[in-house]
Amino acid sequence: MDALRDNAQRAPLADAVLDLRWDAWGHGAASVSTALRPLGLQAVRADPATVADLAELGIRVVDARAHADDLVDARQLYGLAGATTPVMRMSGTVLGTKVLRRGEGVSYGYRYRAPQDTRVALISGGYGQGVVRALGGVAEVSIAGRACPILGRVAMDVCVVDIGDAAVTRGETVWFFGDETEGHPSLREWSRVTGMDVAELTAAVGAHARRIIE
Incomplete structure (x- = not known):
């Protein structure tokens, strides 16, 4: 706080x-x-x-x-505009990684298919925790300071992100949003790509994700 x-x-x-x-x-x-x-x-x-x-x-x-x-x-x-510091941060965890070959699909309906060989990570955090479905395919998370696009549809408790050649391992922290000065994605970007107000987005996360007071 x-x-x-x-x-x-x-x-x-x-x-x-x-x-x-x-x-x-x-x-x-x-x-x-x-x-x-x-x-x-x-x-x-x-x-x-x-x-x-x-x-x-x-x-x-x-x-x-x-x-x-x-x-x-x-x-x-709440740090959602101007020069103030964001009060809420949202993080998940890398559950596993795998190679995704060209043409292979991920998530519901395989709406996303890899245009070339790459590596992906399955991460904790989905629409059941307030990561709204509209973020699939248009938003990024941050892992060890690297921006990783969300691929395909956001599932209930997980989503898939492209990690390319990054040395990402199971158990690493994934940042969905937070303080931009610390390399976290911005919640304002969530608002821009979804058309939802930041109040809607934070209320959804606060109501569904496990909240830790610091």
């Missing part, structure tokens, strides 16, 4: 209203509130299901329509 607190320093919270709908855009309403309470957070807009938990933390839930001018820019707070 260090990135969240750093981003919050740019927006005084004492007299502001924070948008915690959609479980704080997938970041976890209770976690975000706990992290920002010492910085003066007092009022939020939230989902009905989280109101009781927030009340226990001493956070007041308000009707944001009556406080439109006081709303904190959620995209800046």
Whole structure:
């Protein structure tokens, strides 16, 4: 939550209203509130299901329509726009690698067929964890700093990526998105290629992937 607190320093919270709908855009309403309470957070807009938990933390839930001018820019707070640092990162793991020969297909329906011999990796993370199906064939992941295109359709819990001649081994960390300064793909690129808002994308990941608070 260090990135969240750093981003919050740019927006005084004492007299502001924070948008915690959609479980704080997938970041976890209770976690975000706990992290920002010492910085003066007092009022939020939230989902009905989280109101009781927030009340226990001493956070007041308000009707944001009556406080439109006081709303904190959620995209800046969560690091989804401008120069702020992304708060959410998503990673998976290399489950295995194999050679893919020219003409061979991968994933559902073999919609992708290799134009030439290459190597691919099966990685954990699919639409069951919030990696939306629209990313198949148009987005990339990062493995050891190398961009690896997602091939074919995204499956429920896995997807296949092209690793070429990279020395990728089982168990390596795969970054779906995160901090661009650390070589991670950008969630804004997910938004561009899918046409979905970053709030939709982070909420989907937050609701389905295993969330680890750091």
